[in-house]
Amino acid sequence: MSLFSKTYGYRAVLAKTLSALFFFATPYHSWERGLNEHTNGLVRQYFPKSTDFKTLDPAEVKRVQELLNNRPRRVLGYRTPAEVFRRALDALEDPEGVGASTRSRIGAG
Numbered sequence: 001m002s003l004f005s006k007t008y009g010y011r012a013v014l015a016k017t018l019s020a021l022f023f024f025a026t027p028y029h030s031w032e033r034g035l036n037e038h039t040n041g042l043v044r045q046y047f048p049k050s051t052d053f054k055t056l057d058p059a060e061v062k063r064v065q066e067l068l069n070n071r072p073r074r075v076l077g078y079r080t081p082a083e084v085f086r087r088a089l090d091a092l093e094d095p096e097g098v099g100a101s102t103r104s105r106i107g108a109g
Helices: 003-009 011-018 034-044 058-069 081-093 099-105
Strands: none
Touching: 034 058, 058 081
């Protein structure tokens, strides 16, 4: 059994456990992985296709990660992935959305 088959076999268990839906792109169908292919293109602006990632300085990889995570994206309404992620985390911590505004009104935040 291939790794893909094993992974796909666990899909139902993962979906139920995480309350999430999963989509598996067909192998070699790059058009089914638009975001992945776009992100690969962004990474390739910094690291050419021939780059051996095992030889890269971790600090350089971290620098490019920071640049990409703080680059506005049209698909995110010109917000950055970092902004969207932070807002999602904030919403999980404060689902009512009142914490930050309440804290600022009482001078605690």
